[in-house]
Amino acid sequence: MVPRPEGPQPRPHALPQTTEDDIDAVDEQLLALLQANGRASYAELARQVGLSAPAVHERVGKLETAGVITGYTAVVDPSAVGLGVTALVGIIDSDEVDDVGMLEAMSALPQVQDCWRTAGTEGYVLKVRVTDIPALEDTINALNRVRGVSRTRTTVVLSTKWEGRHGRTE
Amino acid sequence: MVPRPEGPQPRPHALPQTTEDDIDAVDEQLLALLQANGRASYAELARQVGLSAPAVHERVGKLETAGVITGYTAVVDPSAVGLGVTALVGIIDSDEVDDVGMLEAMSALPQVQDCWRTAGTEGYVLKVRVTDIPALEDTINALNRVRGVSRTRTTVVLSTKWEGRHGRTE
DNA sequence: AATGAAATCTATGGCAA
DNA sequence: TTGCCATAGATTTCATT
Numbered sequence: 090m091v092p093r094p095e096g097p098q099p100r101p102h103a104l105p106q107t108t109e110d111d112i113d114a115v116d117e118q119l120l121a122l123l124q125a126n127g128r129a130s131y132a133e134l135a136r137q138v139g140l141s142a143p144a145v146h147e148r149v150g151k152l153e154t155a156g157v158i159t160g161y162t163a164v165v166d167p168s169a170v171g172l173g174v175t176a177l178v179g180i181i182d183s184d185e186v187d188d189v190g191m192l193e194a195m196s197a198l199p200q201v202q203d204c205w206r207t208a209g210t211e212g213y214v215l216k217v218r219v220t221d222i223p224a225l226e227d228t229i230n231a232l233n234r235v236r237g238v239s240r241t242r243t244t245v246v247l248s249t250k251w252e253g254r255h256g257r258t259e
Numbered sequence: 260m261v262p263r264p265e266g267p268q269p270r271p272h273a274l275p276q277t278t279e280d281d282i283d284a285v286d287e288q289l290l291a292l293l294q295a296n297g298r299a300s301y302a303e304l305a306r307q308v309g310l311s312a313p314a315v316h317e318r319v320g321k322l323e324t325a326g327v328i329t330g331y332t333a334v335v336d337p338s339a340v341g342l343g344v345t346a347l348v349g350i351i352d353s354d355e356v357d358d359v360g361m362l363e364a365m366s367a368l369p370q371v372q373d374c375w376r377t378a379g380t381e382g383y384v385l386k387v388r389v390t391d392i393p394a395l396e397d398t399i400n401a402l403n404r405v406r407g408v409s410r411t412r413t414t415v416v417l418s419t420k421w422e423g424r425h426g427r428t429e
Numbered sequence: 430a431a432t433g434a435a436a437t438c439t440a441t442g443g444c445a446a
Numbered sequence: 447t448t449g450c451c452a453t454a455g456a457t458t459t460c461a462t463t
Contacts, residue, residue, distance in 0.1 A: 112340065117340075120333065120340065124333050126330070126332075127297040127332045127333045128298060128331040130439095130456085131457075132458085133457095141430065142457075143458085147430085155339070156336055157335060157336055157339040157340065158336075159334045159335070160295075160296070160297075160333075160334045161332070162296075162331070162425070163290065163297045164329045164330040165290055165327060165329070166326055166327055166328075169282075169325070169326060170282065170287075175375070177347075177375070195420075196421065201424070202423060202424045203424070204420035204421050205419055205420065206418045206419075206420060207347070207414045207415065207417060208416075209414045213420075214347055214414065244377045245378045246376065246384075247375075248376045249373075250383075251366065251373065251374050252374075253332065253423070254369070254372045254373070255335070300437085300438060300439085301440090302437080302439085310449070311449065311450055312439075313439090313440075313441085316439075317449080318449095320440095
């Protein structure tokens with residue numbers, strides 16, 4: 090371990106560097122507002138950023154067509170709809186197999202809400218949400234049966250402290 | 260391992276069992292529609308479920324006050340706003356320490372988008388999104404400096420296959 | 430990007446089943 | 447209790463400047 094006498098002062102965080110189509114300060118404001126409340130009206134957004142509603146409408150439209158905003162969604166409490174169990178499942182893939190087939194098999198399971206391709210001993214990590222522990226067992230069994238999956242490692246989530254936070258808490 | 264000669268037919272998935280205030284079929288439809296498009300107008304929703312706009316308005320309002328719908332959010336492509344690196348960070352907590360303090364410290368880092376309390380060797384798993392690898396290093400350093408954190412284990416996400424899927428793909 | 434205007438939508442109170 | 451109707455007020459979304 091590299092010696093670390095005093096806590097190194099953290100690098101000043103790089104601000105989102107312009108990707109291509111420049112996102113100006115107003116756009117960033119709009120993104121923040123829409124992430125906080127995806128149903129905010131254009132009129133409301135206009136008030137907050139100090140532009141007219143049509144101007145906001147156009148900007149948001151551009152953010153959508155540019156693929157910056159990929160959609161809008163209602164955030165639903167999982168337990169309120171019977172999904173009481175969350176788990177993270179690491180997938181240890183056996184050998185070099187057809188990745189496409191594995192992805193198809195995993196995406197066929199609606200319980201798999203998130204799927205990340207990862208570096209490390211686990212080739213994928215999945216976030217799974219199911220009604221109860223037996224359903225989790227079913228899911229693990231199903232995943233282990235997928236061609237190319239050698240083993241899985243499941244971590245049960247005891248509680249979700251937060252999820253999908255956007256706020257640049259500064 | 261319990262022998263299981265032929266692929267066990269998966270348990271028929273338990274449908275979301277009524278939590279308390281019963282969520283009927285129309286409510287489920289509304290939830291699905293709003294998860295797919297959080298900005299759908301009440302008029303549009305009304306068309307889709309075959310009710311009047313006021314009726315839909317009332318139902319959605321109830322779902323909100325009941326805490327089933329906890330909010331609405333725009334889905335933003337992270338890389339479009341400069342967040343090019345995603346990682347999952349497992350937190351191995353040292354001993355029995357003040358959990359509240361740890362949570363506060365972790366939530367003070369806006370890069371930590373998700374935070375799950377987990378069973379297993381890792382007491383927490385975090386999903387972190389940052390601009391680049393140096394920023395990831397900073398984050399790992401910051402997390403390791405948190406009182407109560409003994410060690411961290413970071414898994415870099417190579418690509419996000421999907422995230423926040425709701426669709427009961429049936 | 431602002432203005433103004435027409436079409437649409439929201440949201441409430443009252444009424445019916 | 448739940449949904450529908452009517453309506454006043456907002457909002458969206460043009461065309462124009």
